[in-house]
Amino acid sequence: MRLSKLFKNAPTTNVTGLCFDSRKVQPGNVYFCLPGMTHDGHEFIKQAVEKGAICIVHSKELKPEEMPVGAIYIRVADTVDAMNQAARIFYSKPSDKMLMYGITGTNGKSTIANVIRNIRNKKEPTGYIGTIAIEYGNVRLQPDLTTPDALFLQEKLSEMVRHGMKACALEVSSHGLAQRRVDGINFDVAIFTNLTYDHLDYHGTMKSYFEAKSLLFSERVKPTGKSILNIDDACFEKLQRISQAPVITYGIEHECDYRAINVQILPKQSKFDLVYQGKTYPVVTNLVATYNVYNLLAAIAALHETDMDLDVILEACKNLPQVDGRLEQIDMGQPFHVIVDFAHTPDGMKKMFQFGRQIAQTHKLISVFGSAGKRDVAKRKVFGELADQYCDYIILTEDDPRDEDPAVIADQIEEGIESSNHVFIEDRYEAIRQAIESANPGDCVLLLGKGDEPYIYRENGRAPYKGDNVIAKECISKYCRHINEAVDDVNEDESFIEE
Numbered sequence: 209m210r211l212s213k214l215f216k217n218a219p220t221t222n223v224t225g226l227c228f229d230s231r232k233v234q235p236g237n238v239y240f241c242l243p244g245m246t247h248d249g250h251e252f253i254k255q256a257v258e259k260g261a262i263c264i265v266h267s268k269e270l271k272p273e274e275m276p277v278g279a280i281y282i283r284v285a286d287t288v289d290a291m292n293q294a295a296r297i298f299y300s301k302p303s304d305k306m307l308m309y310g311i312t313g314t315n316g317k318s319t320i321a322n323v324i325r326n327i328r329n330k331k332e333p334t335g336y337i338g339t340i341a342i343e344y345g346n347v348r349l350q351p352d353l354t355t356p357d358a359l360f361l362q363e364k365l366s367e368m369v370r371h372g373m374k375a376c377a378l379e380v381s382s383h384g385l386a387q388r389r390v391d392g393i394n395f396d397v398a399i400f401t402n403l404t405y406d407h408l409d410y411h412g413t414m415k416s417y418f419e420a421k422s423l424l425f426s427e428r429v430k431p432t433g434k435s436i437l438n439i440d441d442a443c444f445e446k447l448q449r450i451s452q453a454p455v456i457t458y459g460i461e462h463e464c465d466y467r468a469i470n471v472q473i474l475p476k477q478s479k480f481d482l483v484y485q486g487k488t489y490p491v492v493t494n495l496v497a498t499y500n501v502y503n504l505l506a507a508i509a510a511l512h513e514t515d516m517d518l519d520v521i522l523e524a525c526k527n528l529p530q531v532d533g534r535l536e537q538i539d540m541g542q543p544f545h546v547i548v549d550f551a552h553t554p555d556g557m558k559k560m561f562q563f564g565r566q567i568a569q570t571h572k573l574i575s576v577f578g579s580a581g582k583r584d585v586a587k588r589k590v591f592g593e594l595a596d597q598y599c600d601y602i603i604l605t606e607d608d609p610r611d612e613d614p615a616v617i618a619d620q621i622e623e624g625i626e627s628s629n630h631v632f633i634e635d636r637y638e639a640i641r642q643a644i645e646s647a648n649p650g651d652c653v654l655l656l657g658k659g660d661e662p663y664i665y666r667e668n669g670r671a672p673y674k675g676d677n678v679i680a681k682e683c684i685s686k687y688c689r690h691i692n693e694a695v696d697d698v699n700e701d702e703s704f705i706e707e
């Protein structure tokens with residue numbers, strides 16, 4: 209593409225690509241000097257030019273010695289904005305060619321995005337970008353971030369268009385919104401899940417965390433689109449006020465557009481009645497736990513508001529594909545429950561402990577978890593307090609320690625544990641093995657925090673890891689002493705209703 213297509217009055221020099229990291233510049237690229245948390249991109253102009261950048265887009269005034277020859281210099285007021293605009297043009301405005309669903313909130317983004325993708329795929333090819341994967345057609349890539357940086361995002365969206373995708377479900381993190389990674393996208397549908405404690409290491413306060421999330425509704429959703437809001441969440445009214453698109457509501461506790469009543473949560477399925485415009489529709493789904501009823505309502509509302517037939521949506525809800533590592537029940541015929549889940553926020557942990565408690569009833573609830581290193585420290589003690597409240601046996605272990613000592617992290621979690629039995633087993637495989645070996649018929653084992661991730665972040669970055677689900681299966685088949693015993697006293701279909 210010509211540089212003149214990206215910037216008014218620029219020469220017609222050919223541009224091979226856009227880049228904001230001097231280390232990755234390729235000959236013919238445009239380099240954007242972005243502000244960062246540790247660096248300022250203006251520091252790396254020399255390296256960018258040496259690597260072959262043909263144009264430098266900057267916002268600060270540069271001295272002649274800071275402008276190596278060989279590149280064209282374009283000064284703009286805001287380099288992030290300039291990059292977002294340029295990326296939209298360079299990649300031919302891909303998001304304008306697809307129906308764009310943006311999902312934000314502390315918990316539930318991946319689940320909702322995957323449900324939307326799976327059901328929408330029945331109508332037309334639909335892509336997904338989020339924590340679990342980048343997926344379109346037969347392509348499945350492992351992402352580094354939940355919401356990729358603006359350039360990679362536009363590139364992947366353009367590939368989706370090239371592969372025939374007509375819609376895309378995109379997880380929009382608060383970091384992504386604060387760093388304006390999605391500024392080049394106008395969403396047809398913006399979905400809000402919930403706002404609970406998380407990421408304060410980055411945002412500082414819950415107020416600024418909320419403000420980042422709210423940008424999806426105040427700025428990024430099209431005025432002609434839809435904002436799908438959780439009426440039971442404390443942020444509902446504020447979001448309703450600032451939303452620039454018409455608001456559609458979902459929930460359980462209050463009257464709303466898509467409401468679930470008569471909710472029944474069973475160990476392996478959920479049932480509820482969906483009330484929409486005065487009519488009641490019975491819903492049965494393989495998704496379990498009350499929070500997933502919320503996730504499902506959000507997805508149903510989003511799909512129905514974008515012209516999918518309610519009957520088709522509800523039929524598809526009966527048997528949704530497992531969202532990897534999200535409340536994944538491991539069933540190898542063992543007479544106790546084993547659940548792998550990605551819970552890593554206080555609210556997510558609490559909801560999992562509550563669900564585990566309901567499943568175990570009077571049997572033991574055993575949990576295995578840690579807390580990530582180099583991330584919010586304050587939540588560690590809270591994890592301990594929550595586990596103490598619900599679990600009979602707690603095995604603390606490593607969870608992405610990065611360069612922190614897992615034993616020190618475990619000590620901080622332990623500060624919240626007063627009465628429950630607990631041990632620290634650093635090696636996560638060993639911790640899972642012990643949990644499974646110690647389970648008796650009817651017990652429930654929760655493996656929390658890593659979901660399906662096939663790596664652990666250690667001092668030097670990602671180290672390969674088998675994954676909690678794979679290890680659980682291996683341990684059940686190798687070490688479960690009950691696997692071949694006949695067990696009559698556990699009725700797996702025993703039902704219970706959430707309070």
Ligand SMILES: CC(=O)N[C@H]1[C@@H](OP(=O)(O)OP(=O)(O)OC[C@H]2O[C@@H](n3ccc(=O)[nH]c3=O)[C@H](O)[C@@H]2O)O[C@H](CO)[C@@H](O)[C@@H]1O[C@H](C)C(=O)N[C@@H](C)C(=O)N[C@H](CCC(=O)O)C(=O)O
Pocket residue numbers: 228229230231241242243244245246247248249252352353354355356357381382383384410
């Ligand atoms: C805290 C955070 O979000 N950091 C992001 C931020 O990095 P930064 O501000 O530290 O950047 P910096 O190092 O100061 O550099 C400033 C600029 O100079 C450039 N630079 C820097 C060094 C150099 O040699 N040459 C050079 O050109 C950088 O490319 C950048 O443009 O900007 C970078 C470029 O876009 C991101 O890659 C980086 O994400 C890091 C890797 C990260 O881990 N982010 C996580 C926390 C994140 O975004 N998570 C969310 C939420 C997940 C969840 O919900 O759990 C996500 O969406 O994944």
Ligand SMILES: Nc1ncnc2c1ncn2[C@@H]1O[C@H](COP(=O)(O)OP(=O)(O)OP(=O)(O)O)[C@@H](O)[C@H]1O
Pocket residue numbers: 313314315316317318319320339354379401402499500502503533534535549550551552555556557559560
């Ligand atoms: N609606 C919800 N309310 C509270 N907790 C939830 C909800 N949905 C999911 N969770 C919990 O959060 C965990 C992560 O779920 P999910 O991946 O769908 O959320 P997310 O917002 O995408 O998080 P991340 O971006 O960190 O992956 C689940 O494993 C579950 O423990």
